Amino acid sequence: MEDRLYKNIPHKTIERLSQYRRALQIYSDKGKTNIFSHEIAALLHITAVQVRRDLMLIGYSGSLRKGYDINDLVMLIGDLIDSPEGQKVAIFGMGDLGRAIINYFQGKRDKLKIAAGFDTNPEKFSHEIAGVNCYPVEKAAEVIKEKGIKIGILTVPGDQADETVRIMVEAGIKGVLNYTPTPVEVPDDVYLEEYNMISSIEKVAFYVKERK
Amino acid sequence: MEDRLYKNIPHKTIERLSQYRRALQIYSDKGKTNIFSHEIAALLHITAVQVRRDLMLIGYSGSLRKGYDINDLVMLIGDLIDSPEGQKVAIFGMGDLGRAIINYFQGKRDKLKIAAGFDTNPEKFSHEIAGVNCYPVEKAAEVIKEKGIKIGILTVPGDQADETVRIMVEAGIKGVLNYTPTPVEVPDDVYLEEYNMISSIEKVAFYVKERK
DNA sequence: TCCATTTTGTTATTCATTTAACAGTGCAAA
DNA sequence: TTTGCACTGTTAAATGAATAACAAAATGGA
CATH class of the missing domain: 3.40.50.720 (NAD(P)-binding Rossmann-like Domain)
Incomplete structure (x- = not known):
């Protein structure tokens, strides 16, 4: 229960998390600091519900009016899929x-x-x-x-x-x-x-x- | 109903059919003319049941004691996934x-x-x-x-x-x-x-x- | 001749994933 | 204020895919 919430994350979600990072990168390069679930979804040809569900699974919450904070989310995805020591x-x-x-x-x-x-x-x-x-x-x-x-x-x-x-x-x-x-x-x-x-x-x- | 049995074949099965062809090729190169579902399965890291089920879906029947005829099956997969005119x-x-x-x-x-x-x-x-x-x-x-x-x-x-x-x-x-x-x-x-x-x-x- | 073995073909069940439905919330405009 | 809108977060339902279970058949021995 401690730090292994992660074990129950579906394989498909893991695959998508890596792709979300790319979508975030693209919006970040445009100078944006925030992004909506439907923007991520449109880029990756999936639905906004799926994006929100995936982010729920990793325990990230966005803000109601501004969507998700790009930097925070990139960091969180990194915490999850990257190995800290490289x-x-x-x-x-x-x-x-x-x-x-x-x-x-x-x-x-x-x-x-x-x-x-x-x-x-x-x-x-x-x-x-x-x-x-x-x-x-x-x-x-x-x-x-x-x-x-x-x-x-x-x-x-x-x-x-x-x-x-x-x-x-x-x-x-x-x-x-x-x-x-x-x-x-x-x-x-x-x-x-x-x-x-x-x-x-x-x-x-x-x-x-x-x-x- | 006529020649569109094919419409209801799952996407994943379509992907695997293409890979079955490779497995068949490998066995054919060894001089074999027949192959069992578990042999295909072992090569592709899936289960024999799944192979049999996929082949059932495309309407191919093997022989009980000798398994599947490699040439026949290659031809049938070709009929299904290849375009006749190229x-x-x-x-x-x-x-x-x-x-x-x-x-x-x-x-x-x-x-x-x-x-x-x-x-x-x-x-x-x-x-x-x-x-x-x-x-x-x-x-x-x-x-x-x-x-x-x-x-x-x-x-x-x-x-x-x-x-x-x-x-x-x-x-x-x-x-x-x-x-x-x-x-x-x-x-x-x-x-x-x-x-x-x-x-x-x-x-x-x-x-x-x-x-x- | 009959039994054990091995394999196919198929239906039923379970598991995984996606989609739908909807409650909750904060902001903005009237 | 208050109403409407555009979001998020979450649970419920539906779909899709893989696995399990098992009947049927052919072969080769005993």
Whole structure:
């Protein structure tokens, strides 16, 4: 009961909280200090009720006439989803996708940093992308332990997914985000999220086909 | 009632059907001709019951002792989610992410082809990636209409998302997959799917934090 | 021949998530 | 004042999705 109100928050709400932060950022950049539930909702294509319900679940109250205080809410979401001491991420596979993620992500979050990249191709080792150093995979265990990295993003070609994820797990990675088209296996104590770009494209194609 | 059994298939089932095809492919590559529901399930980290239920919904029956016929099932899933005459896709933004998608995707599906790329940077125009030509965005309307492209993937930098999606819609795109960190707006007759890589990373980070 | 095993197909139940309904509140304008 | 409006916060209902439960069937042995 003490500080674990958070355990009962639905997964979907967790996902949205991260997106609310973006919506807040956008309004903050416009010079706004307050925001209404329906403004957040419109940006993210969901309903205002859902926004209010989510915020209720995390125990935040807005003001009746001015809506939610952007700074307060950003801080509260941070308290909930960020780790206070920060977390480090490694990219496995410094190809196009790995670089894209680094460029999109790096510097966007205080508490979450991409701390290393790994590849098998020696040409990559010399380069540094947005401040991220690329090491040979053989050094993975060493670098990951030294830097205390717990999260790994898998962006190697599909046929190297299994072998690479084995290395990740062995090195002590506790959360894997797999962008490879190949499903992988991890032990029970490792959190796994798989995202398949091909399926997403097919899904869009399906609904376009069904509508016309 | 005639040929629209398909309308009542849950969205989540549609997403999974596309993934079943991958699982089937993997088993087919091993030389197998048949597959059990629990084999599909194990690969995709779901339950066998769910697989059977999904296949029931699309009206496919396996054999009691040998499971499902891989070829038949691939064909049936194709009948359901693919468009018989094929569909074309355009990539807006030929940066790292655009190239990554082309390399992962191109050639993997008979009925779905990436038919053009667009960018603002003239350096990109000369190149061709995995058979995909890159055109200047100014030519978008022309190229898209000429080739009959209906699906667009948005991979430009976040600050160009709004302007680019406007161009896409104007050119006649009916399905948008937005990989940009910026949420966009489309008219009602355009299907929109947004995927935010940053949120996915944060989600993994959150569950890693909560477990330890 | 019959029984145990393994797997499918389907209905019923439970669980999760979204949406609806509405009470409460503060401000502004009349 | 007081009335109307535009919000929030919360409970209740509806929808959607996953899981459980189990009947039915085919095979391979005993």
